[in-house]
Amino acid sequence: MLDPFWVLVAVVALALVFDFTNGWHDTANAIATVVGTRTLSPAMAILMAALLNIAGAFFSTEVAKAIGKDIVDPNHVTLIVLLSALLAVILWNIITVMLGLPTSSSHALIGSLIGAAVAYKGTAILQTHGILMILVALLISPVLGALVGAGLIKLIRALFSNIPRSKVKRTFKPLQIFSSAFMAFSHGAADAQKAMGIIAMALVAYGSHTELYVPDWVKIAAGLAMGLGTAMGGRKIIHTIGSRLSRLETPQGFAAETGAALLLATVAKIGVPVSTTHTITGAIMGVGAAERVRSVRWSVATKIVYAWILTLPVTALMGYVFYTIFKVLEG
Template identity: 80%
Template sequence: MLDPFWILVAVVVLALVFDFTNGWHDTANAIATVVGTRTLPPWAAILMAAVLNLAGAFFSTAVAKAIGEDIVDPSNITLVLLISALLAVISWNIITVLLGLPTSSSHALIGSLIGATIAFKGAAVLKVDGIMVILLAMLISPVLGALFSGSLIKFIRSLFRNIPRSRVKRVFKYLQIASSAFMAFSHGASDAQKSMGVIAMALVAYGAHSELTVPAWVKIAAGTAMALGTAMGGRKIIHTIGSRLSRLETPQGFAAETGAAILLTTVAKIGVPVSTTHTITGSIIGVGAAERLRSVRWSVAGKIVYAWILTLPGTAVMSYIFYQVLRVLEG
């Protein structure tokens, strides 16, 4: 049996690797529209997103506590269980980013924690109420994103209806840079907290903390790992969201990003772990559909939905298998 300290180190390292793959996977969430509308070149957009992802990581710890306490009680968590969950979610992120599928890292993490917990102690120790609230929020967030962003683009079009379209596009070119920056910040505020929650659970399982808290070094490490992953950029997913899902102009990109970012920062402060991928994708669909239903490539949207549906059960099965293999480490 390995020294528990080194298992704790492995959990922290894997949590930061997950954060890295999350940033790599979710670069598109912040910059797909600004790249898709050719407002910024990819390198500049990626650099901006990396810096603001890091800044967003310090916004709140409410989501970290929800991940650490609302899925399963930390007293029913072991370090090997967390390693199994992290291996599953990292594998899922790598597979889907190579395929160019914008799936949810949040959904994947929840599925992985559920699968590994069932393998360890069975489904009875899961907090069903907490899981249902999280899943409901994940289902509602893209709908709210679509409605809010769709309403915003309609307002923008009515406000600027007597101004030449070319001039409107020039004005919103600069506004969209600001909205993309806001979206990058909100992504860091929401998603960096998820690995913070895992590390906080590991510290409780190891015995370093008696209750779930997020130390400053965890915030710094998680924010930095996500920023580095974002800097790598998942270009296939950027193309899927920014170009293939719907044809966007700068006012539409501004509306999609602003609507999604407002929603994400709000729920991050409340402590509800929703999916940034679901939210921005729903916002882009809402903006496209608000102007013309045919402007949305529904076949691409359908493939994204299939990937979403597969994420939770897929990662749950993977983490269940990983735990069955690794449980020998617990003696």
């Protein structure tokens, strides 16, 4: 049996690796449209996103609490359960980045945690009500993103209907930099908290904390890991979202990013762990379809949806398998 302290160290380290892969995987969420419209170069956009991801990590801890309490009871999991879940989600993030698929790290984390927990103590350990609420939020986030994005682009077109299209594009160029920055901040606010929630659970499982809360050092470490991962940039996914999904101009990019960022900042403050990937992809599809349905490349969108559908069951299976392998470490 391993010393629990070193297992805790491994869990914290893997949670930060997950945060790194999350930032690497989700760079596109914040900057794909600003790169796709050629408003910023990829290098400048990635640097901006990295810094604002770090800043966003300090916005709230409500999502961390939801991850830590609403999937499984933190008092009824072990460090090996968390270790197994993290290995599964990290592997999935690496695979999907290499394939250029913008899947949800939130779905992957939830699936992995469910699978590892079920392998440990069966379905009785699950917080069914909390899981259902989280899954509903994850499912409706792309729909809400599409509706808000479509509404914003319709409003923009109505307000600027008498202005030449070329002048509108120039007007929205600096505005899109703002919207991309807002999206990067909101991404950090929503997604850095997921690793924080896992580390907070690990501290409870280890016994150093009796209640789930997020210490300051965890916020700092998670924010830095997310920012560093974002700085590495998942360029294949940037290309998929920013160029292949729908052809965007600066007003469309502004509408998609602003709509998605508003939703993400709101739910991060409330404490609902939704998918930033689903939200921004839904917003881009909504904006594209509102302008012209045929402007959305539905074949690319279909592949993305298939990847979304597969994420939860595949990562749950991976979490289950990893725990089955590593449970011998619990003695």
